[in-house]
Amino acid sequence: MAFKNISKLVAILIFTVGILVSCKEQSPNSNMDQAISNEGHPNLILTKKGVSHIRQKLGQVPLFDKSLEAAKQEVDLEIGLEIEVPIPKDFSGGYTHERHKRNFLMLQKAGVLYQILNEEKYAKYVKDMLMEYEAMYKTLPVHPQTRSYARGKLFWQCLNDSNWLVYVSQAYDCIYDYLSQEERDKLENNLFRPFADFISIENPQFYNRVHNHSTWGNAAVGMIGLVMGDEDLIHRALYGIENDGLDPDAKDNDGGFIKDKEGRAGFLANLEEPFSPDGYYTEGPYYQRYAMYPFLIFAEALDNVKPELKIFEHKDGVLLKSVHALLQLSDADGEFFPLNDGQKGMSYYSRELVTAVDIAYYYGGKNPELLSIAEKQDQVLLDDTGFAVALGVNDGAIEPFVKKSINLSDGPNGNQGGVGVLRTDTVELVFKYAAQGSSHGHYDKLSFSLYDDGEEVIQDYGLARFVNIEQKGGGNYLKENTTWAKQSIAHNTIIQNETSHFEAKYEVGSKFHSDLYFFNIENPNVQIVSAKEQNAYPGTDMHRTMAIIKDEDFERPYVMDIMRVNSETKNQYDLPYYFIGQVVKTNFSYNAPKLLKPLGDKNGYQHLYLEGEGKPSGSNTMLSWLNNERFYTLTSATDNKDELLFTRIGANDPEFNLRREAALIMRRKNADNTIFASIIETHGGYSPVSELALNSNSNVSEIKVIYNNAAYTALSMTTVNDKTKLFILANEEASAQTKHNLEINGKNYEWTGPYHLIKTD
Known part of the structure; x- marks a missing residue:
């Protein structure tokens, strides 16, 4: 026990020195000189205090318990199978694409299950799969499909690689203390930092612009940076890549401009440019729904680790406004109006909107109308926000969500x-x-x-x-x-x-x-x-x-x-x-x-x-x-x-x-x-x-x-x-x-x- 405490102390000292060394470029408007929260892990979507509270209430909050059991059954089934990390080759819908997609979803769920249930099998599952990815990624070439303007490695486009890292960063946060320092170094040096560099520095045409693609990239780099305590990555996530060599008036082959009108990029620029003061997202409801996950999950992580940024207050609280705007852009059945590129049938029952509703409820003053949407969704996030929603439903605080003109x-x-x-x-x-x-x-x-x-x-x-x-x-x-x-x-x-x-x-x-x-x-x-x-x-x-x-x-x-x-x-x-x-x-x-x-x-x-x-x-x-x-x-x-x-x-x-x-x-x-x-x-x-x-x-x-x-x-x-x-x-x-x-x-x-x-x- 004493040895573990000494190891933790050494790790904290190394961690702190790393922060001081890595703080090279600072935004004049940021508070990046403030130290990252040192309360330990988890600290992205789960917190130590939140985990303790959840454990005390297990079996007493039906909606949370139901969501937990559904995740447990799904992950337990995967654990019973052989871990599969295939060499990428397919487009969307192909086997390797869907396998890697399922892997990152299972990793995230397994991570939170480890924290909530404190069962080692979930941490081991996450560790074993991450080591498989570490072994493969070191020599993994660019994806063989050439259609994308920014090819990924695990997937045919950097967008899906960013999806992977957003989810996996949460899993890594949950098992961070389960891993030895040697194991963390191995994953960070051979997998996570190269991964973050690839989707950002090596693909600025993907990363350094204002678009839902870039939002995923910014969140991916930022969230893994928060877990690792890497200020360079966090800064890159918030403000983009400086001196990226891109033509400021250039467009990608998807027709999107690289940067905003002020030449800015990064997460904060993606909060400023696409959203109106009312919370409407210029690409339309379908892509607003898709982008809400990285916007809100990264914002939750930033609020937990760097509360001084007051991210939910940015642009007069536009992120929280955007959730309400998006819900108003759905029909009587909860399906989003297909403005611009939009697939019919997409609705607030999607996992992105479960995230949006839970986080908006938790950080937006616990509006009881959101509980009626959560009740219809019949599931919550397995984190502090989802637990708060489940408690609200259980306590009967629900009011109807009124769709209005x-x-x-x-x-x-x-x-x-x-x-x-x-x-x-x-x-x-x-x-x-x-x-x-x-x-x-x-x-x-x-x-x-x-x-x-x-x-x-x-x-x-x-x-x-x-x-x-x-x-x-x-x-x-x-x-x-x-x-x-x-x-x-x-x-x-x-x-x-x-x-x-x-x-x-x-x-x-x-x-x-x-x-x-x-x-x-x-x-x-x-x-x-x-x-x-x-x-x-x-x-x-x-x-x-x-x-x-x-x-x-x-x-x-x-x-x-x-x-x-x-x-x-x-x-x-x-x-x-x-x-x-x-x-x-x-x-x-x-x-x-x-x-x-x-x-x-x-x-x-x-x-x-x-x-x-x-x-x-x-x-x-x-x-x-x-x-x-x-x-x-x-x-x-x-x-x-x-x-x-x-x-x-x-x-x-x-x-x-x-x-x-x-x-x-x-x-x-x-x-x-x-x-x-x-x-x-x-x-x-x-x-x-x-x-x-x-x-x-x-x-x-x-x-x-x-x-x-x-x-x-x-x-x-x-x-x-x-x-x-x-x-x-x-x-x-x-x-x-x-x-x-x-x-x-x-x-x-x-x-x-x-x-x-x-x-x-």
């Missing part, structure tokens, strides 16, 4: 557009007027998607990728992500002359953003968002206003959509609505071609089959469809010269990489200044059991634009029962205090604010 700004200062979400009890409308979204952004200014009880009604396509399915492009992005999913025609927005916004050029699109005109949810019966776009097409201005309106004359809330276009030249405009479901009825005739042909030859049009072509039968066009036992109707004010095109995704797709989904496109040719106005209804239902259809017909008999100039637009809508509604929009003055007076068809209307909705019958 919300407007989230984009850009580091919140002045680069944003995303508006309008909500009623059942209907959710997502309106995108944001910045480009970095390399994962899509070219779809003023686009929208619509949900009813968590089901898509008008859809956003999301990404073209089969994540981790090796048979589909190695699990990576498919070429159709560029030729289809990112193109403007893949979204519910205006396309001019069959050309995508900004000609789908990242360098151009990244310079601009749409601007919020107004967002108003004060009246729960009229929730409305309006934004303008002036740069998608030179010489063309677009202004779109969307609202969810509750009206006693309608069974359910309806959506109003007004898209105004003003251009210096005459153009062709296409406005698609990607409806989900089976066509039930139209009020126009159309011809179905005997031979399906693509609608165009580029800009995404080459992927659309033309399935039907017609013209409006009058001043209104109506399409009804059925989906999930409910009816929907789109009614639009149209011109007799308009073209109506039924299309379906799937042309020029020989490998069946795209989903075969339908759209109705309204096409208007030879127009400069024009307006598209529509109403979308949710109504009735159909029971396949009783075989009864209820209220299957639209409640709208007519929609008409009765006034439109630079200053005002007025839309009238008449129901089948001859009830008429009038909506007036002020196009140039959005102030809520401005008074308006307008004469329409001999009648005078007065109101205050940017819009006016009245019944005129």
Whole structure:
């Protein structure tokens, strides 16, 4: 026992000297001269105090006990098998990729199990596997797959290598004191430091930029630095690599800029640039979800080891705000809206969001609403934060998490557009007027998607990728992500002359953003968002206003959509609505071609089959469809010269990489200044059991634009029962205090604010 104490004392002295020697480069704004917490290990996500508290309460906190037992069963099964550390060769989804991924997940779980259960078999499992990696890594070449701009060693890209080190650093922290000094030296000198140097110094194009990839790299280098007490690595994690030799204006082959606008890199720059003050992450919810793990797990480790950094207070607490913003960007079922590159079905049940909810609860004032999400997730982290959440659930402190209408700004200062979400009890409308979204952004200014009880009604396509399915492009992005999913025609927005916004050029699109005109949810019966776009097409201005309106004359809330276009030249405009479901009825005739042909030859049009072509039968066009036992109707004010095109995704797709989904496109040719106005209804239902259809017909008999100039637009809508509604929009003055007076068809209307909705019958 005395020998062990002496050894620990010697280790502390060596550790302290190492810190003093390694502190070479200091940021003028940092407190890096303060010594790393010397309370011992674990100290990243578990603390000695936390472990003691958890051990005392084992068997008394059901949600934590359940999570612990699930991890124990999983790791015990792995321990019963032979450790396997194969030579890397595969893309995502391939055997070696998935084996190394499973290894780092099991290592992390085994580490925390060792601390909580104090059973040596878990520490031995971690040690034995790490020694296998140490033996292999010393001579491991760069990964044989050459697709990535930054190839890893264990994985085909440095991103996944960073995933590995983020998780493994936690395992190493948990068994640090179990290992001898000789064993630690061996791992640190032959595995961990070379690993950290490889993903950072040897790959600055990956590490020294602002992107979710770099966030993983920063967290990986920083967390292993915290475990080892290596101030050089911690500094590198927080502030990036100095004098990296990169062109400050360079871009990687993923289309992302290397550094932020101030030329900074590192973890703190990745906190500053991608997040708006509201916590919106510019790449979109899917990648915000992915990045939340390294952001929050590294922040937790920093707060435990270097509390003087006050990382959770950085940028007015943006990390904690971001968790709430992300939860608000999910539908009624908890699935994230697929803005930009986003896989449908990803939800707050993912392991990253378990981490996010637990850490946000622990460090964010223990908001009881987060406990309701944690209860649905039905699992917690096996650390201090997860234990606090489980205690809160056990103590009955739960309050419902309220999803509400919300407007989230984009850009580091919140002045680069944003995303508006309008909500009623059942209907959710997502309106995108944001910045480009970095390399994962899509070219779809003023686009929208619509949900009813968590089901898509008008859809956003999301990404073209089969994540981790090796048979589909190695699990990576498919070429159709560029030729289809990112193109403007893949979204519910205006396309001019069959050309995508900004000609789908990242360098151009990244310079601009749409601007919020107004967002108003004060009246729960009229929730409305309006934004303008002036740069998608030179010489063309677009202004779109969307609202969810509750009206006693309608069974359910309806959506109003007004898209105004003003251009210096005459153009062709296409406005698609990607409806989900089976066509039930139209009020126009159309011809179905005997031979399906693509609608165009580029800009995404080459992927659309033309399935039907017609013209409006009058001043209104109506399409009804059925989906999930409910009816929907789109009614639009149209011109007799308009073209109506039924299309379906799937042309020029020989490998069946795209989903075969339908759209109705309204096409208007030879127009400069024009307006598209529509109403979308949710109504009735159909029971396949009783075989009864209820209220299957639209409640709208007519929609008409009765006034439109630079200053005002007025839309009238008449129901089948001859009830008429009038909506007036002020196009140039959005102030809520401005008074308006307008004469329409001999009648005078007065109101205050940017819009006016009245019944005129």
